[in-house]
Amino acid sequence: MDTVHDNTERGDAADTGAAPAESASSRLLALFEEHRLTPTQRRIAHCLVRHAGEAPYLSSVEVAQLAGVSQPSVTRFAVALGFDGYPALRARLRTLGLPVRTETEAEVHRNEYVSAVHAEIANLTRLAEQLADPGPVAKAAALLADSRPLVVLGLRTGMAPARGFGYFAAKVLPDVRVLDEGGSLLADRLDQARAAGATGLLCFAMPRYPRELTEALRTAREVGLRIVTIADGPFAPAAALSDAVLVAGVTGQLVFDTCGAPMLLGQVLLQAMCDIAPGRAQARLEEFDRQALERGLFEA
Known part of the structure; x- marks a missing residue:
């Protein structure tokens, strides 16, 4: 199966010691693809890929809200990946070198309609x-x-x-x-x-x-x-x-x-x-x- 992944990074690693940009999302995908996941767990995995920049800092409740699932489902997802719980999974995510997305002041104060347009632009x-x-x-x-x-x-x-x-x-x-x-x-x-x-x-x-x-x-x-x-x-x-x-x-x-x-x-x-x-x-x-x-x- 040939797949175009929803990668958000391109280019070579800088000399600053940062993780290679081109491999960050692929490592996140690899972490999930090694396991047989239920439809609900695939939904959580997809949510984390889409929010890769924020994922290492989100609580289990925030992930549940973003994915449209229950908080216990997020905990079960972490256990299915082989972790003791969600905090252990989040700690693992922080080692992957995922790029952190920061919002500009204009983005923080935009209304929901403009926010939707910017989200669509990001997808494009x-x-x-x-x-x-x-x-x-x-x-x-x-x-x-x-x-x-x-x-x-x-x-x-x-x-x-x-x-x-x-x-x-x-x-x-x-x-x-x-x-x-x-x-x-x-x-x-x-x-x-x-x-x-x-x-x-x-x-x-x-x-x-x-x-x-x-x-x-x-x-x-x-x-x-x-x-x-x-x-x-x-x-x-x-x-x-x-x-x-x-x-x-x-x-x-x-x-x-x-x-x-x-x-x-x-x-x-x-x-x-x-x-x-x-x-x-x-x-x-x-x-x-x-x-x-x-x-x-x-x-x-």
Whole structure:
């Protein structure tokens, strides 16, 4: 499974004795990935990765609030990692050389709306840093580019990015099937897509993760589909069922999460798919433009 991790550091270590920046988040991920974690524990691990700068100084109550779990769950998480309790885990985190994020005075006094925008900007900045290595996206694109039809799966919070991707993908691919409703017919539609020749499925897995989504991915694997998942973190349940995982963070500053970075990552993936056969993609775009002109679809 190829994974684009939600790393926040890049570059070489300075001569000041600080821990190498490029390895800080990877060491944090390694600490968690060595263990079999429950869905709740994966949620806590993902929360700590997202708040790496603050993690070594957060109390178990603060971690529980950030992750949306109970305080005893945080304690059980620490024990599952082999520590006597959360204080021992926090002490271990302080040895990893995680970068400490400090807020400017302007950030401290900003309102919740501005805070949400800054959080989304931070997710996009991390995504830009990850895409400095285009290899994982190129590999994911190769898994999907030749699938006819191409299946796009997104349930509940994953519905919007799945529909958006499907709308644009249909302009450059001859058959795109967006599956955005659960229920007993979902497995039937996966079977039908496979019978029609589908070889690849793109999944958008956003929190909270629907159980139906995991079940659908199991069905997709059983019928032989290759799965690429865009998720908010490497610990999403869908990751274990995927051939490739691309990570883009979501923002939880508002009543509902915002998914700007995952949607942008979907567009980047679609671009990489077009780059595999640019002539074919261009021909379909030109045909769409011709038909749009004939039908008078747009004002200008």
